[in-house]
Amino acid sequence: MNTTPTALEPETETLRPTQVVVALVENKPGVLNRVVSLFRRRNFNVDSLTVGRTHKADISRVTIVFDAKQINAQLIIANLQKLVNVIDVRHLSEAPHVSRDLALIKVRTDDTDSRNRLTLICEHYPARIIDIGPFVAILEMAAPTELIEELIDELRQIGIVEMVRTGVVAMGRGIRIHDANLPTIRRSQQFVNGNP
Amino acid sequence: MKLTGAEIILESLLREGVDVMFGYPGGAILPTYDAMTKYPQIHHVLVRHEQGASHMADGYARATGKVGVAIATSGPGATNLVTGLATAMMDSSAMVCITGQVPTGAIGSDAFQETDVTGVTLPITKHNYLVADVDEIAMTIKEAFYIARTGRQGPVLVDIPKDVQIAETEFVYPEEEVELPGYHIPSNANRDQMDAAIDLIQNAQRPLILAGHGILASGAMDEIRELVERAQIPVTLTLLGKGSIPENHPLVLGMMGMHGAGACNHAIQEADLLLALGMRFDDRVTGNLKTYSPHSRKIHIDIDPSEINKNVPVDVGIAGDLKTVLRQLLPDVPQKQHPAWMARIREWQEDDDERDILHADTGDKLMSAQVMNDLWKWTEGNAITVTDVGQHQMIEAQYYPHQRPATLITSGGLGTMGFGFPAAIGAKFGRPDEEVWAVVGDGGFQMTMCELATAVQENININIAILNNAFLGMVRQWQEFFYDSRYSATPMVNPDFCKLAAAFNIPSMRITRREQMEESVEFARGIQGPVLLEYVVEKEEIVYPMVPAGGDLHNMLRRPKASEIVS
Numbered sequence: 001m002n003t004t005p006t007a008l009e010p011e012t013e014t015l016r017p018t019q020v021v022v023a024l025v026e027n028k029p030g031v032l033n034r035v036v037s038l039f040r041r042r043n044f045n046v047d048s049l050t051v052g053r054t055h056k057a058d059i060s061r062v063t064i065v066f067d068a069k070q071i072n073a074q075l076i077i078a079n080l081q082k083l084v085n086v087i088d089v090r091h092l093s094e095a096p097h098v099s100r101d102l103a104l105i106k107v108r109t110d111d112t113d114s115r116n117r118l119t120l121i122c123e124h125y126p127a128r129i130i131d132i133g134p135f136v137a138i139l140e141m142a143a144p145t146e147l148i149e150e151l152i153d154e155l156r157q158i159g160i161v162e163m164v165r166t167g168v169v170a171m172g173r174g175i176r177i178h179d180a181n182l183p184t185i186r187r188s189q190q191f192v193n194g195n196p
Numbered sequence: 197m198k199l200t201g202a203e204i205i206l207e208s209l210l211r212e213g214v215d216v217m218f219g220y221p222g223g224a225i226l227p228t229y230d231a232m233t234k235y236p237q238i239h240h241v242l243v244r245h246e247q248g249a250s251h252m253a254d255g256y257a258r259a260t261g262k263v264g265v266a267i268a269t270s271g272p273g274a275t276n277l278v279t280g281l282a283t284a285m286m287d288s289s290a291m292v293c294i295t296g297q298v299p300t301g302a303i304g305s306d307a308f309q310e311t312d313v314t315g316v317t318l319p320i321t322k323h324n325y326l327v328a329d330v331d332e333i334a335m336t337i338k339e340a341f342y343i344a345r346t347g348r349q350g351p352v353l354v355d356i357p358k359d360v361q362i363a364e365t366e367f368v369y370p371e372e373e374v375e376l377p378g379y380h381i382p383s384n385a386n387r388d389q390m391d392a393a394i395d396l397i398q399n400a401q402r403p404l405i406l407a408g409h410g411i412l413a414s415g416a417m418d419e420i421r422e423l424v425e426r427a428q429i430p431v432t433l434t435l436l437g438k439g440s441i442p443e444n445h446p447l448v449l450g451m452m453g454m455h456g457a458g459a460c461n462h463a464i465q466e467a468d469l470l471l472a473l474g475m476r477f478d479d480r481v482t483g484n485l486k487t488y489s490p491h492s493r494k495i496h497i498d499i500d501p502s503e504i505n506k507n508v509p510v511d512v513g514i515a516g517d518l519k520t521v522l523r524q525l526l527p528d529v530p531q532k533q534h535p536a537w538m539a540r541i542r543e544w545q546e547d548d549d550e551r552d553i554l555h556a557d558t559g560d561k562l563m564s565a566q567v568m569n570d571l572w573k574w575t576e577g578n579a580i581t582v583t584d585v586g587q588h589q590m591i592e593a594q595y596y597p598h599q600r601p602a603t604l605i606t607s608g609g610l611g612t613m614g615f616g617f618p619a620a621i622g623a624k625f626g627r628p629d630e631e632v633w634a635v636v637g638d639g640g641f642q643m644t645m646c647e648l649a650t651a652v653q654e655n656i657n658i659n660i661a662i663l664n665n666a667f668l669g670m671v672r673q674w675q676e677f678f679y680d681s682r683y684s685a686t687p688m689v690n691p692d693f694c695k696l697a698a699a700f701n702i703p704s705m706r707i708t709r710r711e712q713m714e715e716s717v718e719f720a721r722g723i724q725g726p727v728l729l730e731y732v733v734e735k736e737e738i739v740y741p742m743v744p745a746g747g748d749l750h751n752m753l754r755r756p757k758a759s760e761i762v763s
Contacts, residue, residue, distance in 0.1 A: 026378065030318075037318050037319055041319045075505070075506060078500075078501040078504070078515075081378075081501065083378065084323045084343060085378055086378045087377045180377065
């Protein structure tokens with residue numbers, strides 16, 4: 001058995017202008033299927049699609065990242081809004097927003113050099129080592145996609161053994177609140193946790 | 197009082213005003229069929245294949261503007277509805293399909309006649325439901341009808357497991373309006389959009405209206421006519437837009453697109469303003485998008501926001517109900533005249549006229565165009581025609597001008613062969629006082645001709661006109677033009693349609709000469725119940741004009757002018 005971890009092939013793809021759309025959907029069986037089926041049948045290739053629950057039990061939030069050159073954002077939004085279970089859709093890229101992608105990356109640490117380089121890399125990035133052993137270590141980093149791509153490029157030189165990413169989640173900055181019950185939020189409340 | 201789920205289904209249908217449904221029984225829907233015996237107010241039409249039920253419900257919906265209902269069992273019963281659902285989805289037809297499903301506990305176990313029907317129909321329904329609880333049936337059916345008939349209409353499927361049909365609960369039909377947080381129906385235009393549209397109309401020298409199905413769907417027939425007459429804008433129709441404005445109106449030029457009138461296609465290409473009303477720039481009406489109407493500014497009004505800028509980028513896109521938006525616009529629409537533009541269009545029309553096959557000497561051949569023209573003449577242009585798909589469909593569109601809304605029913609978007617005959621049965625159920633003609637080809641008719649038995653069982657008074665050329669004519673035409681006349685799998689050895697009719701106890705007549713046309717219509721009108729007319733037409737007729745798929749709209753293959761033919 002080959003015990004030497006092999007690094008993944010380096011990606012040749014360069015970064016493209018991406019767009020972020022967020023949809024609030026009903027938390028019901030089959031709703032994710034409807035969203036994904038829409039993208040498939042309309043031939044919308046998405047870079048990343050994540051789903052998670054919100055603070056409301058009946059609402060889930062879908063974050064979709066796609067290449068602006070290939071798909072018209074307005075068409076994606078108009079098609080998403082046609083789905084009966086999709087409550088609201090926002091084009092986040094149009095306004096200031098923050099986004100995070102979480103990566104867990106397992107790299108080889110089977111010699112001194114690799115361990116040293118790993119420590120050095122971690123000093124330059126908001127990355128943490130969350131598991132380490134004689135052969136491999138697991139790094140965790142939550143950051144904008146671009147930064148994660150950079151980290152990956154650095155780690156390739158040491159040797160990536162395994163990797164997983166959650167895909168992008170994003171949120172508008174300040175008082176741009178995307179909430180299913182937006183009208184019920186009083187304006188004063190909107191300022192509680194955000195910068196006006 | 198407690199009712200079973202099956203009874204709740206039927207009570208709910210009654211509350212939605214359903215008086216006829218088309219279906220086929222089977223194991224998983226048996227409780228509902230059993231309950232039907234208690235609900236004679238809803239007439240059930242027993243079809244011979246569930247596809248027929250779906251097209252009948254569709255034809256009923258298009259003829260009446262109400263929601264058509266089809267019902268089938270699980271598994272094969274439900275999958276047989278698929279073509280009908282896809283047809284209705286493409287043509288925005290309001291339909292509710294109810295399917296039985298295996299009992300809740302058996303779902304996912306590959307039970308007998310189990311199919312993941314909500315999964316299968318997800319991309320071809322406007323929305324669909326799997327009802328897991330008897331308490332949800334009433335609300336779900338109410339929502340299904342609401343979704344089917346509002347906004348851009350479309351088919352909705354409700355899948356109900358057998359145990360849910362059997363379970364009992366207190367029946368209360370929800371009184372409140374349906375409220376769906378994620379369901380938005382665009383309604384009107386904003387001031388900026390209106391100003392921009394009016395400005396374009398004001399400044400246009402060569403305006404043209406593209407009138408689509410949305411006019412009929414939103415009931416904007418009066419509004420479009422007012423717009424046309426106020427601003428004197430010529431009109432060209434999509435296939436499904438026929439009937440949206442009387443075709444004998446002097447400003448109506450006829451159908452556009454692949455087999456549209458030459459004048460319409462040339463006008464689109466030379467226009468400086470297109471007003472696209474309730475249409476969606478289908479590839480069959482645009483041809484090559486790169487060369488489509490290159491000189492025009494474009495206004496697009498459609499109920500579906502996802503249609504705006506989908507195929508053709510527009511200058512003013514208004515997502516809204518056409519009737520509402522036109523009413524907003526009309527007070528500001530200027531009175532105008534476009535004499536030079538109309539004169540240009542008349543030139544093209546004269547050229548079209550010279551190429552018309554009705555003016556050509558066809559010897560003793562019976563041409564489909566003659567059949568359709570004469571059917572129009574002898575039915576006083578007043579019948580509801582329900583066509584199948586192919587050459588006869590395009591010839592109907594060219595030679596049967598419609599004056600009233602919802603008098604042409606045809607599968608446009610999906611091009612579903614086999615649609616015409618069952619849809620005609622559905623249309624007749626919806627409008628029993630109208631003269632209904634199923635106009636079909638020999639190919640398409642044989643796809644759903646089993647419904648002859650349904651027509652007989654219901655003694656439904658429809659006239660079936662088969663234009664028999666013993667070919668899959670439209671495919672043959674493509675093979676002649678684009679595949680060097682290699683007629684691969686297009687010649688048909690057909691049954692004797694008159695003997696076939698006889699087997700169903702249906703009176704029939706075979707027509708081979710044009711002189712028999714009037715007689716054939718009189719014969720059909722003299723018979724109560726279904727009647728079959730076989731028009732034996734020229735085998736290798738060609739539908740002109742033709743824009744080859746993806747070709748430039750102005751580069752049509754044309755029939756030579758009579759004066760150009762050297763014999």
